[in-house]
Amino acid sequence: MRRRLVISYLLLMVLVLMALETPLAATLATRETDRVRADRLADATRFASLAGPALRGGTPGPIDNELRSYDELYGIGAAVVDRDRRTVVASASWRAAPGTGAALDTALSGQQASGPESVWPWVDGPIVVAVPINDGGEVLGAVVTATPADAVRRTVTTWWLLLAGLGLLAVLACVLTAFGLAGWVLRPVTELDAVTHEIAEGDRGARVQHRLGPPELRRLATSFNHMADVVSDVMDRQRAFVAHASHQLRNPLTALRLRVEELGPSLTDPQGRAEHRLALEETDRLALVLDALLTLARAERRENQRVTVDAAEVAAARMAAWEPLARHRSVTLRLVATDAPAYARTVPTAIDQALDALIDNAVKFSGAGGEVTVTVRRQDGGIALEVRDTGPGMTASQLGQATERFWRAPEVQNVDGAGLGLTIAAVLADASDGRLTMRPGQPRGLVAGLWFPTPTDHPPPPDSAPAAPTAPTPPGAVIV
Numbered sequence: 001m002r003r004r005l006v007i008s009y010l011l012l013m014v015l016v017l018m019a020l021e022t023p024l025a026a027t028l029a030t031r032e033t034d035r036v037r038a039d040r041l042a043d044a045t046r047f048a049s050l051a052g053p054a055l056r057g058g059t060p061g062p063i064d065n066e067l068r069s070y071d072e073l074y075g076i077g078a079a080v081v082d083r084d085r086r087t088v089v090a091s092a093s094w095r096a097a098p099g100t101g102a103a104l105d106t107a108l109s110g111q112q113a114s115g116p117e118s119v120w121p122w123v124d125g126p127i128v129v130a131v132p133i134n135d136g137g138e139v140l141g142a143v144v145t146a147t148p149a150d151a152v153r154r155t156v157t158t159w160w161l162l163l164a165g166l167g168l169l170a171v172l173a174c175v176l177t178a179f180g181l182a183g184w185v186l187r188p189v190t191e192l193d194a195v196t197h198e199i200a201e202g203d204r205g206a207r208v209q210h211r212l213g214p215p216e217l218r219r220l221a222t223s224f225n226h227m228a229d230v231v232s233d234v235m236d237r238q239r240a241f242v243a244h245a246s247h248q249l250r251n252p253l254t255a256l257r258l259r260v261e262e263l264g265p266s267l268t269d270p271q272g273r274a275e276h277r278l279a280l281e282e283t284d285r286l287a288l289v290l291d292a293l294l295t296l297a298r299a300e301r302r303e304n305q306r307v308t309v310d311a312a313e314v315a316a317a318r319m320a321a322w323e324p325l326a327r328h329r330s331v332t333l334r335l336v337a338t339d340a341p342a343y344a345r346t347v348p349t350a351i352d353q354a355l356d357a358l359i360d361n362a363v364k365f366s367g368a369g370g371e372v373t374v375t376v377r378r379q380d381g382g383i384a385l386e387v388r389d390t391g392p393g394m395t396a397s398q399l400g401q402a403t404e405r406f407w408r409a410p411e412v413q414n415v416d417g418a419g420l421g422l423t424i425a426a427v428l429a430d431a432s433d434g435r436l437t438m439r440p441g442q443p444r445g446l447v448a449g450l451w452f453p454t455p456t457d458h459p460p461p462p463d464s465a466p467a468a469p470t471a472p473t474p475p476g477a478v479i480v
Helices: 002-050 052-057 062-074 100-108 150-200 215-266 270-301 311-328 350-366 396-401 421-431
Strands: 077-082 087-090 113-115 127-135 138-147 307-310 332-337 343-346 371-379 382-388 435-440 446-453
Touching (some): 002 052, 002 113, 052 077, 052 138, 062 077, 100 127, 311 332, 311 371, 343 446, 350 446
Antiparallel strands (some): 113 127, 307 343
């Protein structure tokens, strides 16, 4: 935008300079030509006053010596012609030039003639002047001179170059002024754009300086800062409300579960005991939902805090933690860590919680005899973690909704869960400047991928470096 604004200023300046300097350049050329023409007319008039005897008596008289001296001194050819256009007297360098005939026609008609009106740097040809020779009102002939225009052209060219130089200096000053003015005008807009991107990337404390630029943009910056403050305050209040509500509901929920448990021994009816068991399951599910909401609120509140962790080590620890549940459900866990150590830069516990959510879903939906494979490797300048299962997978439309809060596929509504696991994983990945991706597995199942950036202070080891040891193999799991 600054370039377009400077170009518009420059175009306007060039048009103004052309409008001012073009008439001035033409005036300078005409003025210099008129000065030379006036001198030549004066000289030709003096010669005409001396040429009368030469035309009347047929003898050159003093005019011959005058023309010869004039030619030797100034290098200007001159001639005296009679009314029949015969040359009576001429200097040594006299040569008829273009325009001489027209000038003689005018002079023989009794009027002075000179041309051209202006000498231009790109036009060749002399300045021709013709003056009639009168005797008692009768035109006897004419004096004609041809002045080389080289000196006039050089003078005009010098003036024009001076004007062009002044114009270039004016354009340069305009460009410098335009850049300064455009920077002053656009600096608030540039900063507003930068701050908008910073806020979009998670830095909700970024603000625009409201003392830069024109008054209108200062008011815009002030309004933007006020809007950012209001939005940040609303988001903080919303997340604080979710966190506080989730935390405050835990105590009454715990008390409610204890009371429901105490009702168990007093129930003798089989149907009542079944309902009692369902009530306990619902309280447990509600506790899971509250824990997930509290985790989500905490994850969304994290800003700019980063830690460096070994993703391979974290993955091995989480696999060991989930191994008892996987063994109970007859699901095989496999860890493939080809690049170890695999250092990643994330918000605290991002890899832990994200892997917990992905492994939980993978184990839950793989079913008996299924297999869950977790892969850790370097990819695209960062660390990639991939959780692959052999469950039913998701359709394309379901993959687009999987990270929405509380969303669950229609066919798994009766499976335990709050519908917040993938949402938490996506929020943690985004807060770490990473990403969560999901795609269908082949021939079946789901592949969930996490990518996190690597820290600058932990460059990847060379390919020849030995791999770091992984965690011990947990019972019932196969780790490669």
